[in-house]
Amino acid sequence: MSLTPEERIELHGFNNLTKSLSFNMYDICFTRTKEEREAYLQYIDEQYNADRLTNILKDVSDIIGAHVLNIAKQDYEPQGASVTLLVSEGPIIEAPKEAFEESPGPLHPDSVVMHLDKSHITVHTYPEYHPDEGISTFRADIDVSTCGEISPLKALNYLIHSFDTDIMILDYRVRGFTRDINGHKLFIDHEINSIQNFIPEEIKKQFDMIDVNIYQENIFHTKCKLKQFDLNNYLFGYTEDALSHQERNFITEKLTEEMNEIFYGKNIK
Structure with missing residues (x-):
């Protein structure tokens, strides 16, 4: 059962539903030498260090209207970082209409303040590389778990x-239940047809997408793969003008193969 702003149901106590968003992203680069690989990993570690990741998670906390209780962060050797925020409820106000809409959330953490409790936001990064084929991959896993009225999907636009x-591999699940004043259980409190509806149209046009949803279990899954790419954005320290036609085709093939294997979840060769 879902609720709308016009048909609010009075609850018995606090909204106990737990809504969890898992946002997994991959950035791929072609690094043809050991020096390029090391430079790419250093760039990733600087670009997505624990301090910057902490600022991103703080913005997510602002978007979902949470108070940060505790921050644990760590930069790892030789590479990678982790940040965990424990958050608690923000001031309780009447939910704005957009909190219930199946639409993209804000790009910036404006004053969206909602009821939230005993929740967390985490990020872990995983830079890695192929042993001999020149592919380096950076993965970031972000999990946003909330209790209360607003969905963490409202932070998805900002995260993207x-x-x-x-x-991008996206998972969303609503767990548990809350009760109305008559004791009737509510297993979901907002409309959702697909995670795609929380992604802006200009972003969706750039990606091929696959949905696997189990509506009766309130489980939603979306995978996104970039449709087209500029080879220059995947070379480290030089441009495609420095490559022969054969080299450009080889690198494009390797990048495409890597993306397809991650997207479909299986080795192609």
Whole structure:
């Protein structure tokens, strides 16, 4: 059962529904030498260090209207970083209409303040590389878990714009239940047909997308793969003008193969 702003149902106590968004993104680069690979990994570690990731998660916290209780962050050796925010409820106000709409959330953390409690936001990064084929891949996993009225999907638009993304794998699930004043259980409190409806149209046009949804279980899954790419954005320290036609085709093939394997979840060769 879902609720609309016009048909609000009075609840028995706090909204106990737990809404969890898992946002996994991949950035891919072609690094043909050991020096290029090391430079790429250093660039990723600087671009997505624990301090910058903390600022991103703080913005997510503002978007979903949470108070940050505790921050744990760590830059790892030789590479990678993790940040965890424990958050609690913000001031309780009447939910704005957009909190219930199946539409993209804000690009910036404006004053969207909602009821939230005993929740967390985490990010972990995983730079890695192929042992001999020149492909380096950066993965970031972000999990936003909330209790209360607003969905963490409202932070998705901001997250997409915070990372350079070739592949996105998105999971959303509503767990548990809350009760109305008569004791009737409510297993979801907002309309949702697809995670895609929370992604702006200009972003969706850039990606091929696949949905796998289990509506009766309130489980939603969307995968996104960039349709076209400029080879210059995947070379480190030089442009495609420095490559022969054969080299450009080889690198394009390797990049495409990497994207397809991640998108479809299986080795092609």
